[in-house]
Amino acid sequence: MTYLIFFIVAVACSALITPIVRRMAISAGFVVEPRKDRWHKNATPVLGGIGFVVPCIVILFCRFGLSMPVLAIAVGGTLIFILGLLDDLRPLSPQIKFIGQIIITALLINMGVVIEIIPYPVVAVPLTFLWFVGLTNAFNLLDNMDGLSAGVAAISSCALFIFSVQSGKTSLALCSIVLSGSCVGFLLYNFNPARIFMGDCGSMFLGFMLAAISITGTWKHASSVVVTLLVPVLILGIPIFDTAFVTVMRKLRGRPVSQGGRDHISHRLVALGLSERNTVLFLYAVTAVFALSALFYRKINPLAFVVLAFIFIAGLFYFCLFLGNAERPGAGNRQAMITSKRVEGFLVHARRFFEIFMDLVLVAVAYFSAYLIRFESGLAGGTLDLFIQTFPLIIIIKFSVFYYFGLYQTVWRHVGVRDFVNIAKAVFVSSLVIVAIILMYSRFKNFSRAVFVVDGMLTLILITGSHFFMRILREYFETLPAGGKRVLIIGAGDAGEMVLREIRNNPVLKYHVVGFLDDDTFKQKRKIHGVQVLGRIEDIGSVAQRTGAREAVIAIPSASDDIREHIISTCRQHNVSCRPFLTSNEGE
Numbered sequence: 001m002t003y004l005i006f007f008i009v010a011v012a013c014s015a016l017i018t019p020i021v022r023r024m025a026i027s028a029g030f031v032v033e034p035r036k037d038r039w040h041k042n043a044t045p046v047l048g049g050i051g052f053v054v055p056c057i058v059i060l061f062c063r064f065g066l067s068m069p070v071l072a073i074a075v076g077g078t079l080i081f082i083l084g085l086l087d088d089l090r091p092l093s094p095q096i097k098f099i100g101q102i103i104i105t106a107l108l109i110n111m112g113v114v115i116e117i118i119p120y121p122v123v124a125v126p127l128t129f130l131w132f133v134g135l136t137n138a139f140n141l142l143d144n145m146d147g148l149s150a151g152v153a154a155i156s157s158c159a160l161f162i163f164s165v166q167s168g169k170t171s172l173a174l175c176s177i178v179l180s181g182s183c184v185g186f187l188l189y190n191f192n193p194a195r196i197f198m199g200d201c202g203s204m205f206l207g208f209m210l211a212a213i214s215i216t217g218t219w220k221h222a223s224s225v226v227v228t229l230l231v232p233v234l235i236l237g238i239p240i241f242d243t244a245f246v247t248v249m250r251k252l253r254g255r256p257v258s259q260g261g262r263d264h265i266s267h268r269l270v271a272l273g274l275s276e277r278n279t280v281l282f283l284y285a286v287t288a289v290f291a292l293s294a295l296f297y298r299k300i301n302p303l304a305f306v307v308l309a310f311i312f313i314a315g316l317f318y319f320c321l322f323l324g325n326a327e328r329p330g331a332g333n334r335q336a337m338i339t340s341k342r343v344e345g346f347l348v349h350a351r352r353f354f355e356i357f358m359d360l361v362l363v364a365v366a367y368f369s370a371y372l373i374r375f376e377s378g379l380a381g382g383t384l385d386l387f388i389q390t391f392p393l394i395i396i397i398k399f400s401v402f403y404y405f406g407l408y409q410t411v412w413r414h415v416g417v418r419d420f421v422n423i424a425k426a427v428f429v430s431s432l433v434i435v436a437i438i439l440m441y442s443r444f445k446n447f448s449r450a451v452f453v454v455d456g457m458l459t460l461i462l463i464t465g466s467h468f469f470m471r472i473l474r475e476y477f478e479t480l481p482a483g484g485k486r487v488l489i490i491g492a493g494d495a496g497e498m499v500l501r502e503i504r505n506n507p508v509l510k511y512h513v514v515g516f517l518d519d520d521t522f523k524q525k526r527k528i529h530g531v532q533v534l535g536r537i538e539d540i541g542s543v544a545q546r547t548g549a550r551e552a553v554i555a556i557p558s559a560s561d562d563i564r565e566h567i568i569s570t571c572r573q574h575n576v577s578c579r580p581f582l583t584s585n586e587g588e
Contacts, residue, residue, distance in 0.1 A: 003161070006174060007181040010059060014185025018051030022189065022196045030088070032197060044194060047088055049202020051189075052150075052182035053081045056209075059178050070171050072111035073212045079104045080136065080208040084201035098133070101204075105132040108212065115215050132211045138239035139207030140200060141246055145266045147191035148280050150198065152238050152287050153206040154183035159235045159291035160213050166295075169216075176213055179206075192277045210236060237290040237316065238283055241265070245320045268323040286316075307369050311462075314358055318466060321354065322473045355408060360395065362466060366458035367394050370451045386446060394434060398459070401430035407463075415471050423464050431456035475504075475529070486548050487511045488540065488576075490567060491555035492518035492526075492533045499555045500529055514547040537567060541574035554580040 025031065025045035033043050057078055064070040083100045086092060092100075105128070115124045115131065143149035157180035164173035183206070189195045198206075214235065233240060242265045269279040293312060371387050402408070405426035435452050438444060487503070489496045496516055503511045515534035516523075523533045534543045540552065552571050554564060564580055571578035 003174065003177050006059065006063070007177045010055060010178045010181025011185040013055035013059070014052040014182045015188050016185075017055060018048060018186055018189050018196065021047060021051045025196065042193075044197055046197045046199040047085070047201065048186065048190060048196035049081065049084065049088075049198040049200075049205060051196070052186040052198075053077070053202060053205050055185075056178055056182040057081075060175060063174065064171065067171065068111070069113060069216050070175055072108055072113050073175060073209065073216065075111070076104055076108040076113070076212060077205055077209045079107070081201050081205045084199065084204040088199040088201050097200075101133045101136055101208075102129065104208075105129055108132070113212055113216055128215070131215060132208065134243070135211040135236060135239065136204050136207035138236075138243040139210070140203045141243050141264070142239045143198060143203035144264045145192075145276060145280060146194035147187055148266055148283060149203050149206060149239075150183045150187050150190050151280065151284050153210060154180045154187065155284060155287045155291060156210055156235050157183065157213075159295060160210065162295055163235070164213070172213055172216060175209075179209055179213070192280060207239065235291045235294045237313075238265075238287045241316055241320060245323070265320070265323055272323075303368075304372055307365055307372065310361060310365055314361060314466070315469070317354075317358065318469050319473065322470055352408065356399075358466060359402070359407075359463060360399070362462040363395065363398055363459060364391070366462050367391065367455050369458055370455035373454050374448050374451045390438070393437065394455075397434050397437070398427075398430040401433065402426050405429075407467075415467050419467065420464055423467065424460060427456055427460045427463065431459075485511050485551055486514045488515055488517055488534075488543065488547070488549045488552040489513055489531075489555050490517045490537060490540075490552055490578075491559075492516040492520070492523045492528060493556070495557050496555040497528050499553055500531060504529075511551075514549050515543060517543065517552075537570065540570060540576060544574055544576050550576060552576050552578045554578065 022045050025047045030047050031043050031045050057074055060070055060074045064074075080101065083092075083097065083104070087097060109125060109128055114121075114128045139149055139153065142152065157176045161173050161176035161180065164170075164176055186198065186202075190198065246264055266279050266283060269282065270276055274282065290312065293308065368387070371383065375383050405422055407423060407426055431452055435449075438447060438452075489499050496518075500513055503509055503513055513531050515532055516528060517535055517537050517540060518524075518533050519536050524535070526533050534547070544550065544552075554567055556563070559567075568578045568580075
């Protein structure tokens with residue numbers, strides 16, 4: 001009940017102070033005008049971070065006073081807020097902000113806030129610096145779309161609240177719930193469409209506070225170093241991966257990391273067809289899934305948790321890889337074209353390397369998981385020795401067979417049933433070779449045959465899943481309206497399906513297919529690749545009015561000239577431009 005009261009108080013204070021800050025910011029002229037490298041469309045006041053930082057800090061000081069470690073967290077949060085506020089009032093250079101973050105982090109370390117799971121200061125202290133500075137800037141970069149940074153912080157704070165309660169740290173739990181409530185109160189004005197932005201004073205404060213809460217005290221209650229490291233990474237996964245994604249993409253294009261732009265994960269999701277609001281809600285959901293998965297670490301075997309965490313991280317990596325290919329570097333002049341080609345060449349080689357590296361991770365996860373499933377008590381003694389001894393053999397055999405079957409010559413975006421069969425054959429043959437070698441040299445002494453059966457099944461699932469994941473993402477986002485001309489396809493046969501694929505595979509055409517028209521009664525209301533047959537050809541007027549389509553493509557190669565002329569005439573009567581689809585034979 002105490003936690004709930006503090007949460008409500010934090011929400012109420014933030015909700016009351018934020019509109020006051022908004023009016024003051026407008027009066028003082030602290031308003032951000034729309035720019036090409038920014039996402040908002042209307043002039044919007046900034047300094048909104050004051051609205052949730054002040055109540056959060058005041059509540060913590062009133063509740064805990066000079067009690068450690070909350071005092072250290074509150075002092076550090078206040079200082080980082082002041083640094084961000086100075087940057088909002090008069091922009092500071094990235095170097096000055098970075099130095100300021102290091103100084104404030106050093107102060108917290110001196111007050112005892114350090115990664116406690118690592119007993120060696122020579123490792124723990126640099127890692128603490130990296131964690132604080134990295135996460136502070138991660139939230140600073142994440143603040144690029146209405147409500148995104150505040151919402152992610154609210155969800156992450158709730159997860160850290162539960163984590164702190166489970167660890168018996170009531171002070172940190174209260175600190176987390178107050179931070180979450182402050183963010184929720186601010187979200188009333190910051191969610192799409194935002195009426196105020198938080199500015200650096202807010203985003204840097206959120207990152208710094210979450211970094212402090214996630215490592216203070218709770219670390220020493222975990223039994224596994226790896227698990228302990230993965231829990232905060234998963235809870236704060238979205239800002240961490242967004243920062244890594246933006247950093248890599250900007251470095252590849254020769255841009256400063258601190259320079260703003262529309263190249264974040266959220267921006268690319270919008271470019272692929274999601275609305276701004278749905279993009280923010282989607283990233284909220286991903287944050288919640290990652291946070292919940294981290295909180296289940298106490299309920300399952302720590303080794304199994306590590307396996308699941310790596311699968312989650314691999315999935316997010318493939319998602320980022322997909323987004324990285326969603327927008328090609330532009331080439332407005334010769335120098336830009338040279339840069340673009342260099343970047344593209346590097347990306348091609350980097351992608352091939354990461355495809356193999358991620359398969360290596362998945363193969364290791366599959367083999368390790370097979371042992372965990374077979375030996376529920378865990379890997380220890382002779383079982384662990386067998387795993388270590390055979391692991392190099394597993395890697396050598398599987399990747400040799402994978403290469404032989406041409407798994408790394410496939411273009412993932414076009415992967416299909418034949419590729420699945422090829423992967424299945426590669427997995428089966430590699431498992432057969434491994435079993436034959438072990439049978440030949442050890443007669444399966446001390447080995448479990450079930451391990452290799454389970455390993456083969458898991459390898460097939462993980463490798464197939466990773467290869468098909470990219471195509472699933474591409475086909476899903478292709479069904480979203482991403483702008484361009486809304487077009488109808490007349491003819492829901494093989495030619496119509498081919499026209500649909502051609503339009504989706506060539507974004508440069510700037511078409512969005514809204515439906516099919518076909519006189520076949522059987523095809524009515526059915527779908528082709530998610531696009532519905534909306535009616536007959538004579539219904540084009542009502543269908544065009546309902547869908548907003550102003551153009552149609554005839555995809556009936558067998559239609560006579562009279563039928564084509566009739567279709568074109570019908571389209572003209574309803575102010576819909578129409579052109580026939582030409583097969584390769586007709587075009588010759």
